[in-house]
Amino acid sequence: MLKIADKIFSSRLFTGTGKFSSPAAxxxxxxxxxxxxxTVALKRVDLQDESDDLLKHLNYPHINLLxxxxxxxNAKEAVFAAQMAREALETNxxxxxxxxxxxxxxPDPIETLKATEELAKLGFIVLPYIHADPVLCKRLEDAGTxxxxxxxxxxxxxxxxxxxxFLEIIISQSNVPVIxxxxxxxxxxxxKAMEIGADAVLVNTAIAVSGNxxxxxxxxxxxxxxxxxxxxxxxxxxxxxAVASSPLTAFLDDEF
Amino acid sequence: MSFNDIFExxxxxxxxxxxxxxxxxxxxxxxxxxxxxxxDFKALISPAAAPYLERMAQLSQQxxxxxxxxxxxxxxxxxxxNECNNICTYCGFSYDNKVRRKTLSPMEIMEEVAVIKEMxxxxxxxxxxxxxxxxxxxxxxxxLELIRPHFAHISMEVQPLDLSDYQELTPxxxxxxxxxxxxxxxxxxxxxxxxxxxxxxxxxxxTPDRLGQxxxxxxxxxxxxxxxxxxxxxxxxxxxxxxxxxKYWQSKYSISFPRLRPFSGGLEPKVAMNDRELVQxxxxxxxxxxxxxxxxxxxxxxxxxxxxxxxxxxxxxxGSKTNPGGYAVEPxxxxxxxxxxxxxxxxxxxxxxxxxxEAVWKDWDxxxxx
Numbered sequence: 330m331l332k333i334a335d336k337i338f339s340s341r342l343f344t345g346t347g348k349f350s351s352p353a354a355x356x357x358x359x360x361x362x363x364x365x366x367x368t369v370a371l372k373r374v375d376l377q378d379e380s381d382d383l384l385k386h387l388n389y390p391h392i393n394l395l396x397x398x399x400x401x402x403n404a405k406e407a408v409f410a411a412q413m414a415r416e417a418l419e420t421n422x423x424x425x426x427x428x429x430x431x432x433x434x435x436p437d438p439i440e441t442l443k444a445t446e447e448l449a450k451l452g453f454i455v456l457p458y459i460h461a462d463p464v465l466c467k468r469l470e471d472a473g474t475x476x477x478x479x480x481x482x483x484x485x486x487x488x489x490x491x492x493x494x495f496l497e498i499i500i501s502q503s504n505v506p507v508i509x510x511x512x513x514x515x516x517x518x519x520x521k522a523m524e525i526g527a528d529a530v531l532v533n534t535a536i537a538v539s540g541n542x543x544x545x546x547x548x549x550x551x552x553x554x555x556x557x558x559x560x561x562x563x564x565x566x567x568x569x570x571a572v573a574s575s576p577l578t579a580f581l582d583d584e585f
Numbered sequence: 586m587s588f589n590d591i592f593e594x595x596x597x598x599x600x601x602x603x604x605x606x607x608x609x610x611x612x613x614x615x616x617x618x619x620x621x622x623x624x625d626f627k628a629l630i631s632p633a634a635a636p637y638l639e640r641m642a643q644l645s646q647q648x649x650x651x652x653x654x655x656x657x658x659x660x661x662x663x664x665x666x667n668e669c670n671n672i673c674t675y676c677g678f679s680y681d682n683k684v685r686r687k688t689l690s691p692m693e694i695m696e697e698v699a700v701i702k703e704m705x706x707x708x709x710x711x712x713x714x715x716x717x718x719x720x721x722x723x724x725x726x727x728x729l730e731l732i733r734p735h736f737a738h739i740s741m742e743v744q745p746l747d748l749s750d751y752q753e754l755t756p757x758x759x760x761x762x763x764x765x766x767x768x769x770x771x772x773x774x775x776x777x778x779x780x781x782x783x784x785x786x787x788x789x790x791x792t793p794d795r796l797g798q799x800x801x802x803x804x805x806x807x808x809x810x811x812x813x814x815x816x817x818x819x820x821x822x823x824x825x826x827x828x829x830x831x832k833y834w835q836s837k838y839s840i841s842f843p844r845l846r847p848f849s850g851g852l853e854p855k856v857a858m859n860d861r862e863l864v865q866x867x868x869x870x871x872x873x874x875x876x877x878x879x880x881x882x883x884x885x886x887x888x889x890x891x892x893x894x895x896x897x898x899x900x901x902x903x904g905s906k907t908n909p910g911g912y913a914v915e916p917x918x919x920x921x922x923x924x925x926x927x928x929x930x931x932x933x934x935x936x937x938x939x940x941x942x943e944a945v946w947k948d949w950d951x952x953x954x955x
Contacts, residue, residue, distance in 0.1 A: 467834045501620065504831050526620070565617045577642040580892040581861045 331528055333506050334422075334454045334475045336393065340365050341523065342553040343395070343508060345533025346373070346383060348485075349542060356386040358536050362546035368395040368424045368531065371410055376417035395456065397424035403437070404444035411448055423448065424478070425457040434484045438465050442472060449473030458510055461492035466499045466507075477503065478531065480511035481522065485534045487514025490521055500526040516545075516552030523556025524564060587794045588828050589787065595824065597770055600627075601817040607631035616640060621873050626823050629869035630816045638865055645868035645897040648875050655942045658878070658900035659930065660708040660740065661701055664909040665689050665728060669714025671781030673767075675809065675845055678714040680781060688719050691731055693914045698735050700912040704904055704930040707947035708738040710763070712907075715744035715783055722750045729757035738949040740805070744782065745792040751799035758951055763805030764792045765843070768812040769821035777812055793825065797833030804829070804836055805880070810863075811845030811854030819866055823873060830874075839878035839900070840870055846884050846925070860889055864896060871897035883924040890926050891936055903933035 331338045344364040349355035359367055367387060375381045387394060396414035401407045404427065411423050425448065427441050428434040441457050442465065448455045454475045459465055461479040469477055479499055482488035489512060490496065500507050506528035513519050519530045532549055539545035607628040615625035616637060628634060629641065666688035669678040677684070689697065701709060711728065713720045720743070729739060740761035746754075751762070768774050771786050778784040796804045806826055808818040826838055842863060845854040858866075867879055880900040881893060894901065905924055906912050928936075934944040 502831055502834060563614070564619045566619050576639050577646060577892075577896055578639050578861075578864060580888065581638075581864060583888070 331506060333456075338365050338529070340550070340553075341529040341557055342519070342550055343368065343529055343531040344536065344546070345531065346370070346387070347533055348537035352382050352386040354542055355383075355537070358542035358546040359387070359392070360389070361543045362536070362550050363391075364546075364550075365391050366393050366395050366529075368397045368533075370399045371396050371414050372400045376413060393422065394418055394420055395422050395424050396420065397426050397458075399426045399428075399434075401427055402429040402440075403427060404440045404447065407440070407444040408447050408451070411444075411451075411453055415453070421452055422454045423456065425455050436460060436480070438462060441465075442468055445469050445474050446472040456508065461495035461499060463495060463498040463502065466503060470503070470505055474505060476506040476508055476528070478508045478510040481509050481518065482512030484511040486512050487535055488512050489514050489518040493521075493525065496522070496527070497525055516548045519549055520552040520556035520559070523553055524559045526560055529553075586832075587791060588825055589790060591824065591828055592769075592790065592821070595821070597817060600820055601814060603627060604631050604816050604820060607633045609633050609636070612637050615872070616644065623820070623823060623827060623873075626869060626873040627820055629872055630819055630866060634865060634869070635861070638861065638868070641868035641872060642864065642896050645871040646895055648871055649897045649899065652875050653899050656945045657894055657898070657937050657942050658708065658945050658948055659706060659934070660710055660738075660880075660900060660902050661704065661706045661930065662710045662712050662742075662902060662905050662907065663694075663697055663701060664712045664907060664911060665694065666713040666716065666720045667909050668716035668719055669781075670717070671715050671783040672779050673781075673783065674777045674779075675812065687909045687915070688713075688716075688724075689909050689914065691727065693910060694728060694731060696913040697910065698732055702735060705934070705946050706930065707736055708740070708949070709736045710740040710742055710761075710902075712741075713743045715781065717744070717782070720744075722746065722753060725754055725759075726757050729754065729759060733758040733951065737947045737951060740803075742805075745789055746795075748795040748798055751796060751801060755799060755801065759801070760949060761803040761805065761839075762796050762801050763807075763839075763841070764789070764796070765805075765807040765809060765841070766790060766822070766825070767809045768818055769808065769825075770813040770818070773813050793829050794832075797829060797836055801836060803839060803878075805839040805841060807841040807843060809843055809845060810858050811856060814856055815858050815862070815866065819869075823870070826874065826877070837878070838876075839880055841880045841882065842866065843882065844884060863889075864893065867893065867897045883926045886925045887928065890933075891940075894937065894940065894942065901933065901937075903928065904930040 331341055340363050342362055342364050343366040344359055344362050346369045374383050396418055398407045398410045401410050407427050415421050427437045429437050436459050445455050445457055456476045456478055458478045466477045482491040508529040509522040509527045510531040513530055513532050514535050522530050536542050536546045604627045611628035612634045615628040667678045668686045668688055670680055672681050673679050738760050739758050742763040774786045806822055878899045879897050881898045882902050883905045937944045
């Protein structure tokens with residue numbers, strides 16, 4: 330079981346709603362994934378319309394919505410978007426995404442930290458999307474973040490865990506859940522992320538653009554479970570040790 | 586949340602039982618793990634790990650070389666005062682120990698500093714008893730002001746202070762604070778500290794939290810080995826370290842291994858720890874935490890110190906005097922405890938060099954924290 334803020338999740342696979350061929354395809358895949366936290370871009374939904382097509386397909390009791398601020402370029406815009414989302418979707422959970430760069434959608438660490446500080450004070454459960462930067466993660470923790478969401482590789486790239494060395498550091502020193510977000514391209518990437526101790530993964534593109542999103546979502550579900558199981562079973566060391574010819578502790582046999 | 590919230594979830598007896606119940610399979614698992622947990626640490630300090638000592642030493646050496654290279658940091662204590670209002674059953678400075686008390690004057694401090702500087706030191710550890718009328722924050726400020734131009738790194742091992750005191754002292758050049766819990770066994774702690782401010786177990790337990798809040802650059806933890814079961818006490822130290830590292834992530838940490846030594850009015854250790862067990866503990870810390878600095882003092886014997894520097898230790902004191910004025914002012918006054926290794930700093934540096942290591946005298950600069 331995974332706990333973030335006051336919510337318990339039995340699935341460690343979080344999903345997104347972008348890039349599917351239709352809302353129906355999205356719904357089928359998300360149900361197959363058994364994901365309980367689904368991020369939805371504020372820019373995609375009509376916040377005034379209760380019968381918004383996208384939201385209609387997410388209307389299940391086990392699915393918690395995680396509005397994201399994709400599209401905002403600075404902390405000020407993010408705070409405004411968050412307040413709108415809270416009012417319209419009746420949730421104080423927020424995936425904070427601030428990327429002033431429209432080409433690679435690289436998260437802005439400075440604005441993200443500023444926005445997290447402010448949003449946490451306003452009572453939001455903030456889950457910021459960030460670079461795999463261990464120091465930034467600790468700074469966000471100090472600012473009151475509920476989790477951190479470092480990227481595995483550039484968003485939408487399906488390149489996998491290019492940042493694994495930094496992810497391992499982040500995981501080893503984090504006091505809040507670590508959710509690997511962005512870049513996870515295959516179930517084996519997700520399994521690897523879970524094996525190194527991530528608390529959860531967020532997958533969107535790899536499911537949405539696959540040949541069979543429903544089947545792929547199920548594959549991700551199983552991979553995340555397998556990775557978590559492997560982590561709990563504890564992996565052995567990769568390197569082997571040489572046995573020194575002269576023992577280091579022989580001196581203990583001598584009488585001092 | 587403070588460490589106390591975590592501490593309260595762990596019973597001494599249950600922890601002890603769990604350590605002694607560890608098997609060779611648990612030790613094997615700990616040795617083979619890619620990342621080691623507190624449960625692994627328990628296995629590594631358990632009696633079941635004794636047959637694995639050589640393997641632990643090899644691993645510990647590899648990890649230490651990877652992180653610290655072929656270097657050993659040098660530091661020396663400067664005892665400022667043996668005045669103390671506490672009764673501690675194991676300490677030569679104890680209030681009920683009838684010895685002449687002394688607190689160094691500014692002039693005497695500078696005499697001591699001159700000798701220490703001649704020895705080559707740039708890192709000094711200031712030590713006092715706990716006498717709040719004479720050895721207090723204002724006194725420490727004056728001392729820091731006085732000696733700051735002469736040292737690159739100043740550590741302190743004095744009574745626990747309030748958060749505001751640490752915040753006041755930091756701008757005066759205080760880099761590191763060492764505060765040993767002595768023992769995490771609350772009842773025995775009270776037996777060993779029946780009188781004085783030190784009898785407040787909780788205040789001492791909370792001290793590293795206050796240091797973290799004050800942004801102290803480095804803090805040193807440890808227990809006095811011999812007061813209680815060292816395995817259980819060491820687990821609680823590791824638990825404390827684990828919590829602090831994650832919460833006060835901008836601080837560095839060190840662990841020391843003081844074993845009870847003879848002193849005036851002495852107490853026999855309740856639990857003896859032999860050299861083999863001390864090596865086991867040093868290696869267990871290194872395997873548990875690759876980044877932690879591990880320190881060994883002149884309490885230990887020549888032969889032990891010569892060999893242990895290759896097993897995980899990263900800092901060492903030498904030529905130490907454990908009495909106020911011991912270097913120049915009053916070399917014959919009462920020591921806090923007897924030292925075992927009486928070699929000079931130069932001799933220790935030579936020994937370190939012969940083993941293929943560099944003795945590092947300066948590893949900080951005051952201008953970095955101005």
